[in-house]
Amino acid sequence: MVTWQNIDTVMLDMDGTLLDLHFDNHFWLEHVPLRFAEKNGLTLEQAKETLMKRYRKAEGTLDWYCVDYWTEQLGLDIEMLKQEVDHLIAVFPYVVDFLDAVRSKNKRIVLVTNAHGKALKIKMDRTRLGGHFDRLICSHDLGLPKEDLSFWGELQTIEPFSKQTTLFIDDSLPVLRSAHAYGIANLLAVIKPDSKAPAKDVGEFKAIQSFRQIIPA
Incomplete structure (x- = not known):
C-alpha cells in the first residue's frame, strides 16, 4: 500500500x-449540548437542534475548528469543557x-x-x-x-x-x-x-x- x-x-x-474521533463526536454531539442546555434552560433535544444548525453553518470553515469562536458563540468555556471529558481522548x-x-x-x-x-x-x-x-x-x-x-x-x-x-x-x-x-x-x-x-x-x-x-x- x-x-x-x-x-x-x-x-x-x-x-x-x-x-x-469518538472523543470529538461525543464532545460536540453530547457534552456541549448537555452544558448548553444547562446554561440556557433548554431540554437536551432543544439544545441539540439549536447547536446542529450552528454547526452546519460553520462546517468546512476555520471557525468550525476554532475553540475561541465556539466559546464566544455559545457562551461556554470550550477549552474547559474539553478537559472535563479528556479521559475519552x-x-x-x-x-x-x-x-x-x-x-x-x-x-x-x-x-x-x-x-x-x-x-x-x-x-x-x-x-x-x-x-x-x-x-x-x-x-x-x-x-x-x-x-x-x-x-x-x-x-x-x-x-x-x-x-x-x-x-x-x-x-x-x-x-x-x-x-x-x-x-x-x-x-x-x-x-x-x-x-x-x-x-x-x-x-x-x-x-x-x-x-x-x-x-x-
Missing part, C-alpha cells in the same frame, strides 16, 4: 487518523509503533491538523505524542483550513515538501480531495475514524483499517 523507498515525508492528520492501536518505525527509516514526520492550538495542546498533553513529530502545524496558524486548496501552497512556504515523495493520511474526504487537487501523489484515507461508529465511505482513495497495515519493515 505504501512504497516506502519512494517516501521522504509523512504528513498526518490528528483527529480521526491518529486519535479516535485515545490514540489508535499501532500508531506509536508506526511513528517509531517511520522515524527509524529517517523520514520527516509532520502533524498537519485543523484542530485549534488549544485543542492540540490538550490532546498532546493527554497522549504524549508530540515528541514523535518533527513539527506540529495547525491550519489556524496559516489562516486556512485544509479543505481550502490554497492551504497547501501556504503550507509549502513554511514546511517545504515534495508532492511526489510525501505521504499524507487523513480521515476527511474534502481534505483528501483538496490535497489531491494540489498534486500530493500519495494519499490514504481512514476507514473507521470513530471506533464507536460504522466504517465510513472512503470514496476514490485507498484506505487503512489500522496503522498496522503500513508499518515499514
